[in-house]
Amino acid sequence: MTAPLRLGIAGLGTVGVGVVKIIRQKANMLADRSGRPIVITAVSARSRDKDRGVPLSDYAWEDDPIALAQRDDVDVFVELMGGSEGTAREATEAALAAGKDVVTANKALLAIHGHELAIAAEKVDRVIRFEAAVAGGIPVVKALTEGLAGNDITRIMGVMNGSCNYILTRMQNAGLTYEEVFEEANQLGYLEADPNLDVGGIDAGHKLALLSAIAYGTKVDFEGVELEGIQRVTIEDIEQAADMGYRIKLLGVAQRTGRGLEQRMSPCLVPSDSPLGQLEGGTNMVVIEGDEVGQIVLRGAGAGEGPTASAVLSDIVDIARGTRLATFGKPAEGLEAATSATSSASAPYYLRLELLDKPGALAQIATELGEAGISIDRMRQYGHAAQTAPVLIVTHKTTRSAIEDAIVGFKKTAVLASDPVAIRIEAV
């Protein structure tokens, strides 16, 4: 265990450069903690000539990450390229086939191909570690896989896309529209090249699917995640929800219900004074509930060079120390597919309706709610200068399908000035 652990790093963007810097600057500390030196033998990236602010001449260069993954002087293939298909996938497969351990920050790759990759790793007795793929620097994969291994996990909740949380809190704090803040975030470089990965909830959905697989011991199932992005969240919803004591968050929730595994990534209301409600800007938070431990809350930076590199290093140090874990915490060969249960958990809902100023308008809405079996917890009607009156309703616990029935009913009345908004309120 005193031979150096030799890394091949593919991808020298922000995270890759961060990893190289830590390994250069903290060689002694890492060797002390790992019981052996951690060294980089080879690197690979798209452009060899780019100045990345860190010397690379000590390392062999490979233009082809697949060749890097197969090098004899590499023990661990560190995949920091990203993307669920193409080179990242092929190089990861090649690394496993060549008997290398894999450390990756690639949530898309694992959310979509994680099960096959875990099987491939098991066949050759290698590990795939992915702390950096979920919630940046927060050691949540470790907490769930190891720290809470004695628990039946009852629910996981998380704000795991910092860009979306930035947009939502910025809308609230500055009173700006979604479009205005989206533009701002895009110009600040806070969004992915394809912004839909962020604002459509896909990136956060990938992360949720990974945590679900660990928590519930089922095959990772990104397809089973009910996805809704933040594009339709309006400043009116944010302000009026705040008025009722709530914040709107892009919240991931994974829980078992009587009907199966429910995984949702969607805008939700959470109480303003809860830890999730108070989360500002790009910070991430994951809440894990276990039958023994109760509620554990983990909070920290969800992205950025230092935090993400910190997570990559924790996986590398684990491997250097000899820690060997199944990819999702149990042998992949035995993992079963989850029964996907869409929106089966009941919850209160927030409804925002714009009603025409007609006698009996509110009575008609109340009737439709009653017919859908939904009872009202709180209602607020705002004064109005115009021809329409905003009405906010917080329901008692109900189901998504009852809400959908009610909305069909609302639309049959002649009192709606615009499409109703319905947002789930998550108990936190």
Add this chain to the structure above:
Amino acid sequence: MTAPLRLGIAGLGTVGVGVVKIIRQKANMLADRSGRPIVITAVSARSRDKDRGVPLSDYAWEDDPIALAQRDDVDVFVELMGGSEGTAREATEAALAAGKDVVTANKALLAIHGHELAIAAEKVDRVIRFEAAVAGGIPVVKALTEGLAGNDITRIMGVMNGSCNYILTRMQNAGLTYEEVFEEANQLGYLEADPNLDVGGIDAGHKLALLSAIAYGTKVDFEGVELEGIQRVTIEDIEQAADMGYRIKLLGVAQRTGRGLEQRMSPCLVPSDSPLGQLEGGTNMVVIEGDEVGQIVLRGAGAGEGPTASAVLSDIVDIARGTRLATFGKPAEGLEAATSATSSASAPYYLRLELLDKPGALAQIATELGEAGISIDRMRQYGHAAQTAPVLIVTHKTTRSAIEDAIVGFKKTAVLASDPVAIRIEAV
């Protein structure tokens, strides 16, 4: 790796019984996650006859925990008796000498004898794991030792004694005195048999010393922890600090300063709207700051059967999976003693003075502060019916010794109606 992992459990109080229950009820889940069965072969406790609500007849009984620790059919000695001396210590030493791994919830034992025990474990290539010793169910030992292994830790802060936090928040919420709430907590069974372990900050100080040793790679040094309990916190301080936007917490802080390692466990003011400030009741919170990761906040139940047993199980599952770690994250043989630096980090302070109603009283206080080199950030004088006037002062950053100088100066004036109170304000 498919042979069962065999446990000998010493101590069948709340936590021990919780561990037995989980192992009985979740045998399949644990075997799945560990890759091998986890079984109890023998137990030990003070009284054999007591009904603990869990069947024990499947397990061998040992009256003597040392005999338990030495049994051939025990792989892991699970020490849940507590106490830094006597049987717990002897049985732990016996277990290591007999080549057993050790899992313990015993913060006192490790805070005081952790270094020698770690050396003893290393000599026989065994591990000592102690997740349950710090902050109950929060996987903070794991987060620090493994999850943040790529970081230089710059500061650790923690509210790690739920009983003290219960007392302080209950005083605030109910407007009760320390003595009233202490009595209440004692009757509810929230306090240790020797309540000074809780309210004197000793228990929390043990936990801080353990986290410090991991974070800074130094010998565990409980003697180096500057300890101050909550016994002198008054309801006036709590209410007036709240008025200035702060909460009083029994806060542990460990950080390196230019002069060495500072470890403090003492009442501190933290902003009311910070995560630490918002912590209510018996919940624990640990804040870890690393140079790469920034600030990580971990929150959860700090005590109780389920949460503590959950932490014990995480260590057991790790051992079953083959994870082998040095007790404090680095080989103990190489750990050096920290240079202890008492109160060397500067901070703003909160001062509460009861002044006699004399002309120029405040001017004399201000003069003394100036002479001690302390400048005032904010000051508030309250209206007063009596002969004395409460004055609150928040200083700019200064040192403990400057504050002590100022207090000596205050006492030379003839304007104090009572002893001044000075509480550090921790930036969080």
